[in-house]
Amino acid sequence: MPEPKRAAMSQDGRVRAVIDAVLPCVDGGRFAAKRIAGERFEVEAHCLTDGHDVLRAKLRWRAADEKDWHEVEMKPLGNDRYSAAFVPPAPGRYAYGVTAWVDHFESWRHELERRIEADDIRSAALAGAELIEAAAGRAADKDLKTLLDWAAKLRAGAGKKSGDAKALQALALDETLAEVAARYPERSLATTFALELPLVADRERARYSSWYELFPRSASPVPGRHGTFKDVEARLPYVAELGFDVLYFPPIHPVGREKRKGKNNSLTPQPDDVGSPWAIGAKEGGHKDILPGLGTLEDFRRLVKKAAAHGIEIALDIAYQCAPDHPYVKAHPEWFRIRPDGSVQYAENPPKKYQDIYPFNFESEDWQGLWAELKSVLDYWIEQGVKIFRVDNPHTKSFPFWEWAIGEVKRAHPEVIFLAEAFTRPKVMHRLAKLGFSQSYTYFTWRNTKHELTEYFSELAHGPGRDYFRPNAWPNTPDILSEALQFGGRPVFMARLVLAATLAASYGIYGPAYELMEAAPREPGSEEYLDSEKYQLRAWDLERADSLRAFVARVNRIRRDNPALHSDASLEFVPTDNEQIIAYLKSAPGHDNVVLSVVNLDPRNAQSGWLELDAGALGIDPDKQFQMHDLLGGQRFLWQGGRNFVQLDPQRTPAHIFRLRRRVRREQDFDYFL
């Protein structure tokens, strides 16, 4: 049996330092932790040795294509914990690890500090001289001379039996000289953590992004006319005004005609029905082609550039599946399953059949050809300027494929971001995130009560997924009109927007359905929209007086202005005495930015209650007032201590987004006081 690695006589048994853990560590190093390029990546190690000797530890890191390690001295935190950080300079893949050793020089200093008897100090000075001479042997030039001089003085002092032991001790403990010696440690018996742990550094948008989904074909200002990329261009100022930075389109490819679905998913389409964009491929082409009705490739590339000028990135939908008339079906029948009657196997989950969709067979004999072709779809759109992909149902495609494809794409284009659209079992969602997806859809859509939201977002922020699973919260999607939205009216649309935008650093809405509060389901109990854009063109009146566009714009503006809302790790829930009132803090320590969001979850009634802030943790003086500035409503409240009162009327605004201003000015703060 291949035994696990362990000490053996064949290794050097004199290595006494032990590295018990290096954190973060995803599945024993099988998967990468995720962070942002240009930001500090904090690493913790648990390092031990026998007895009382002092350890030193270095964090090691390097980029995937670097040969040599960079090293950063680790700081002891107590309890055998050591920490250090490095800043991955650019998006890409990195490795990190730790090396540690029993440092006899530091151990000697540590013991010497506590020695009292003159004889012991003289003896220790001699022992120290030996160590310092050894360090000198590893130094050069000025440091070499400095260390030899120091050792010589210690030897001389130790030789004088009646000399001043206290002065000798002080010389031996000289801090400036110790710093010189510490530069030349004896590391021949160092240990290195057995694993080189992987890190993926992404660009900032992987951590913080605001998504807006629209159907380009419904972007026409003329009702009934098929929208185009040019129409979307005209819509850009609107999207920018709302404050979104990712504009995501359902598939823009030719839509299959065979077995095309009609309005409201009807099996009997009319000749003018436009079909589902997810039924990809027709005689006009497949995944690398554009539906002619939307425009040309040139139009698309122009749109990408125009969007960029508004600070908006275009995200495309990657749905690896084919309509029956997709060119792949004829050209590569070997990529599909064949039924006993010789026809191509359509998607099914008995007794349901999806005869307009052919899934790929990832057990195809030509899986290599299939993988290469699917990856080439990503490469093609990257070449057209797309750097963000929202992947449709990744959990119904082979997991090894994703790890390979995302890995290969990011090796060449580390700036690319992948969002996994998987609403499925938790372990599957986590596996996809581990395999490389930059962001993941969440269960937010179905988490409504204070208990549900608290439990779920605490898990997202602090659970084992925190190092690799980045949530992206959507209150609605073209597939999901939640029952909360169906029944709650305007207050729920406002509340769910605030929750998504402040609980998650990345969030998105499917518009204009969201800001226009579209709430009618296809039938009772269904989460499908009535007259869903998935199957027909829709015309939206963006100028409607009751639109939430100004509210959405305000929320997104608050997000932009407050770095506390740009990441998820700091999320802490605040106890309240009312089950309908949820409150939580986020903070950005480097930016003196603390945001408290408070939401009334009851769409019918005004609710009030007491919050219990941890004043000490917030650095609030319990005896002085502090200001809470409601960035949503504009009001400023003066609060005191941890316990404070809130009241929210859903008919006005069901939420506060407070920025904490630490102190209120007093008379002494003004010139005229002095």
Add this chain to the structure above:
Amino acid sequence: MPEPKRAAMSQDGRVRAVIDAVLPCVDGGRFAAKRIAGERFEVEAHCLTDGHDVLRAKLRWRAADEKDWHEVEMKPLGNDRYSAAFVPPAPGRYAYGVTAWVDHFESWRHELERRIEADDIRSAALAGAELIEAAAGRAADKDLKTLLDWAAKLRAGAGKKSGDAKALQALALDETLAEVAARYPERSLATTFALELPLVADRERARYSSWYELFPRSASPVPGRHGTFKDVEARLPYVAELGFDVLYFPPIHPVGREKRKGKNNSLTPQPDDVGSPWAIGAKEGGHKDILPGLGTLEDFRRLVKKAAAHGIEIALDIAYQCAPDHPYVKAHPEWFRIRPDGSVQYAENPPKKYQDIYPFNFESEDWQGLWAELKSVLDYWIEQGVKIFRVDNPHTKSFPFWEWAIGEVKRAHPEVIFLAEAFTRPKVMHRLAKLGFSQSYTYFTWRNTKHELTEYFSELAHGPGRDYFRPNAWPNTPDILSEALQFGGRPVFMARLVLAATLAASYGIYGPAYELMEAAPREPGSEEYLDSEKYQLRAWDLERADSLRAFVARVNRIRRDNPALHSDASLEFVPTDNEQIIAYLKSAPGHDNVVLSVVNLDPRNAQSGWLELDAGALGIDPDKQFQMHDLLGGQRFLWQGGRNFVQLDPQRTPAHIFRLRRRVRREQDFDYFL
């Protein structure tokens, strides 16, 4: 950079099954989980695949010296969890892992169950026939024929366009035939978990043991006379009466004379002072020799055998350190550190000096010689019949040495048990347990309040150490007379005994100091005993009227009779409304054995309060009474529902150890009722 393992085009990309985790898993497989030979070892795996296909998974295991894997089918638990168990047949080292595959036969059945249309059923029957024929190709003899017949019938049924589709579906779903087919799965695209995880199976005493420590030299019935192994032989019935199964001796080797310590750790010993047994080695010999005053090797071997006849094992102390006159010091000066003045470095932690102790230098150039010699000490005593070692301060000896030495010893003698005596920082204690120690001393000695005990023992039972750290709880040791014992009197001695014996499956006391309630410290604030046996002979009056011997015997008897108290995993604390009353449950599911321990932590006052049992979880009918039998006091109480009252007077007995008797007999249960 050596990239972590991940999917690559060079692997077979058609492998769609994913094994996300196999549990237990200690530090990514770096260390072994620990269990008991002859008992079920439950393994859980998280297995996934894309889409809706059905997975099958097998647990694989083998003994370290076996080449082939045994396989056990894993049962799906839902939520992508699968479980199976195996019973390691004998103490030793094992490996386990998991293999899983997308099972097209099971997927086909799963889909077929939900098919409704006749055409679909006929088509599916044909597809099934193909799968069954493939299975037949892997079968032989009777099964081969059975499967071919089945496939032929399905083909025939599918061919009849007007045939009975429901009957065809029933034939295709035949469970008996499916079981035959399931024996021949197509596993060519199976995946195997990347790690082979190690397991150490110990004998039962590693999990459940009751220790009694005594100084053989104080075992003489004649005060002032040096005790012998023969005296200990005479003491065996007493130890057996008390109910202990491990009798542990401080070092039994010749005691150093150089720098010998006198009574109460004095630096000025008298000529007749016996010194500390931990100052090992003198002209009479070292770690493989016996102090002549105790007797001969023959005496020792006889004692080991006599003890075994009482169901008691002798455990020896392994203290790897030397008195200045230990033979090693002259024979192997290279195994010690040398001071600048040429003398051997004694143990020190400045400003404290331990000049009677020379530690080994684990950075010796001859570390291999040192390791081999130290291990030979274990081998020597194993040869004399010792199978349990209590290791003195293992955290001051090299960690790689322990992993090697314990590994080597257990490879030859898997029945050997090592107890780590390390009262040090948590990560160090955990590392030692991971390196191979079978049991570990704990912080129990310093955990006194309900909150402290609840938090600590919950962590021990359910925290990450649960798979490798086996607590052994000691209310006292020769080094530790806790302040609780110093000030609490008899009630605390009783309460702490019950706590240790019922919270931990392994526990021990240092006696006769414990049962005779020795409580005087050497000085105020010290945890050292006054007139400690570590430095002098003591005479103990075992027949003292106030001795706790009957109480200890009763507690150990309760432990023996109740399997619930033989392991730690089932521990659950029970809420009480009185901070001085702690209550907790342990259960042994296979044995219908549930034990509720309730202890009054206040040694001064009677305390009462309400317990909140989870009646549902205990299977208690809330409408009926059940019996709680106090095994300690003998009384039987009738309780009802979850909320029940207790009252404990420390002047009588500060604890209940209840056995739950599920139900109380009613009139219907008696013959005369009918």
